[in-house]
Amino acid sequence: MLRLILFVLLAIFVARAIWRLFDGIVEGASGGRPRSRAPVRGVSMVRDPVCGTFVLPARAVTLVDGPARVYFCSDACRDKYRARSSTRSASSGPTAGPAEPSDRPEAVEERTR
Ligand SMILES: [Zn+2]
Numbered sequence: 822m823l824r825l826i827l828f829v830l831l832a833i834f835v836a837r838a839i840w841r842l843f844d845g846i847v848e849g850a851s852g853g854r855p856r857s858r859a860p861v862r863g864v865s866m867v868r869d870p871v872c873g874t875f876v877l878p879a880r881a882v883t884l885v886d887g888p889a890r891v892y893f894c895s896d897a898c899r900d901k902y903r904a905r906s907s908t909r910s911a912s913s914g915p916t917a918g919p920a921e922p923s924d925r926p927e928a929v930e931e932r933t934r
Pocket residue numbers: 869871872873874893894895898
C-alpha cells in the first residue's frame with residue numbers, strides 16, 4: 822500500500838516535471854519564431870519634400886496640395902512647403918480661386934508683359 826502511494830507521488834512528480842519541460846519548449850518555440858521573423862515590414866515611408874526626412878504616413882503632418890497629398894515631419898516643414906508652394910503658384914499663374922487677381926500688381930504686370 823505504501824509502495825503504491827509512493828509510486829503515484831513519483832508519477833505525479835515526473836509528469837509535472839515533463840509537463841513543465843514541454844511547456845517551456847512550446848513557449849520558446851512559439852515565442853522565439855515570430856520575434857525573429859517579424860521585422861517592421863510593409864510600412865511604406867514617405868519623404869518630406871522640405872528637409873528630405875522619411876516619415877511614417879500615420880505619424881506625418883499631411884497637406885493636401887491639389888491632387889497629391891504631401892507628408893511632412895513637422896508643422897514647421899509643412900508651413901515652409903506651403904509658403905514655398907503659394908509663392909510658386911502666385912508667380913507662375915493665378916490658379917487659386919479665392920484670391921482676387923485685381924488686387925495683385927504682379928499679375929497685372931505679367932499680363933502686360
Ligand atoms: Zn521635415
